Amino acid sequence: MKVFEIQNQFGIENLKLAERPQPKAGAGEVLVKIKAVSLNYRDYLTIIGQYNPRYKLPLIPGSDGAGEIVEIGTGVSNFKVGDRVIGVFAPKWKSGIPDFDQLRTTLGGPLDGTMTEYRIFSEDGVVLMPDHLSYEEASTLPCAALTAWSALAVESKINPGDNVVVLGTGGVSIFALQFAKLMGANVIVTSSSNEKLQRAKELGADHVINYNEKPGWAKEVRKITQMVGADHIIEVGGAGTLEQSLKAIRLFGHISLIGVLAGGGSNNLNLFPILMQNIRIQGIIVGSKASLESMNRAISFHKIAAGKHFGKVCIKI
Ligand SMILES: NC(=O)c1ccc[n+]([C@@H]2O[C@H](COP(=O)([O-])OP(=O)(O)OC[C@H]3O[C@@H](n4cnc5c(N)ncnc54)[C@H](OP(=O)(O)O)[C@@H]3O)[C@@H](O)[C@H]2O)c1
CATH class of the missing domain: 3.40.50.720 (NAD(P)-binding Rossmann-like Domain)
Known part of the structure; x- marks a missing residue:
């Protein structure tokens, strides 16, 4: 599969298209075909080495992403092939106050991110995206939207x-x-x-x-x-x-x-x-999986962010 990765050192000139082996979903995991990624200022800072210069390389950038589940591993009970999902930015941070590890374990550094054709997520690391949204629209939710939601509805x-x-x-x-x-x-x-x-x-x-x-x-x-x-x-x-x-x-x-x-x-x-x-x-630092789910309920109920958005740049994968 094709991925974008920051190779031996940070810097936009070191962001290269590369090949990695196609992954397979293990127990409790889902394989997602990534359809869209939205860009965050954080992704840029990560690529140029200013977000966290200690991240291990090579690293696939991308904090946000939406895609379709194409394979499920044994024991996965909440999802099926064909489900449209978004990645949880901090997959270990379920709700409430996280510990340091839960807060710092995030997509696009230190974990590989979403600028890839396929990505393995733990079953806990994805949520269904609001039905009325396109993949591009939904890809903007896990980081930028959740941050705004945490500011106004949680904190x-x-x-x-x-x-x-x-x-x-x-x-x-x-x-x-x-x-x-x-x-x-x-x-x-x-x-x-x-x-x-x-x-x-x-x-x-x-x-x-x-x-x-x-x-x-x-x-x-x-x-x-x-x-x-x-x-x-x-x-x-x-x-x-x-x-x-x-x-x-x-x-x-x-x-x-x-x-x-x-x-x-x-x-x-x-x-x-x-x-x-x-x-x-x-x-404010993004938000928990529970907050992502409550935000998605509000977005689905009020059908917001559909097509009218101008604050984000997205890449179709
Ligand atoms: N803490 C968190 O969890 C979290 C999560 C996501 C993002 N962030 C941070 O939040 C910031 C915004 O992220 P983003 O993804 O929304 O960035 P973005 O989409 O790149 O925002 C760019 C916009 O910021 C506005 N801006 C720049 N300088 C400004 C100023 N002096 N006064 C008012 N507006 C100004 C500009 O708006 P106009 O073009 O309209 O002037 C510009 O178009 C970044 O610093 C990012 O790292 C933090």
């Missing part, structure tokens, strides 16, 4: 009418916009592109702000929220945007710290508001 509770700010229009953020709308929130989206902001409006964004035109976008959030501030912020920028997020959040508000896209940031970030305003900053 905090959004009430109808809450003001939620979503930074940018990447994969995580576009899912966060859709989930926050599902929960009845008033959603404010920021982007560097007016065209993308228009598309965010079509997906339900109530207010939009161009963060290039308004680098002090926290002021705009204050105006939109009658000076109160946002109840919740999906923070994918990290150090480079946290200062604005701290100015935009309300007293006792909740910031989900998810990404580092804006890098850098000032070295003298004022942390005082965090304590004086009782702000909760919650780190």
Whole structure:
């Protein structure tokens, strides 16, 4: 079978198409013909050696993937040949609070990922994908979508009418916009592109702000929220945007710290508001299998993410 693998050393120039032997499903395992893989910023960082330079090589990248079960091993009881499934990003993390090994054992490093024609999963390592989605759409769920779900539905509770700010229009953020709308929130989206902001409006964004035109976008959030501030912020920028997020959040508000896209940031970030305003900053790291299943139930019931998505790039295998 064909695979993409990072060969002897990290670097995009070392990502090569290679041949590996076709695997067979053993006891308790399923063989999945991968149909689609969606790209995450993490996959890029992994390939260039910045995510975890200690990952063993050669390594097949790819955190997300969807495909069809083509063979089942002995003792598999929950799946049959022909089932359409997605991989669980952290297959050992079933629910609740994981231990270090459960949290760190993830697809696309240190485990081989999804950029392969076939992949063996343990029976526990896949879940059925929502019926109404294509393979490409479903491949975006295990990492980006689950991260947004964990932020809004697991680690905090959004009430109808809450003001939620979503930074940018990447994969995580576009899912966060859709989930926050599902929960009845008033959603404010920021982007560097007016065209993308228009598309965010079509997906339900109530207010939009161009963060290039308004680098002090926290002021705009204050105006939109009658000076109160946002109840919740999906923070994918990290150090480079946290200062604005701290100015935009309300007293006792909740910031989900998810990404580092804006890098850098000032070295003298004022942390005082965090304590004086009782702000909760919650780190988010994807999510458990149980959360993936509850998110899929919500996506299936509300038929969301079908065809309208613009936050992800996918590869058909
Ligand atoms: N913690 C976790 O579990 C977890 C899981 C998944 C992802 N992540 C992290 O979360 C971040 C987002 O991941 P992703 O897959 O959604 O990335 P992505 O799809 O590559 O997101 C790219 C978008 O981010 C936006 N962006 C960049 N700089 C920004 C800034 N200064 N302010 C606001 N938006 C900005 C841009 O939106 P516009 O083009 O609209 O300006 C850009 O198009 C990454 O750092 C990733 O590593 C973390």
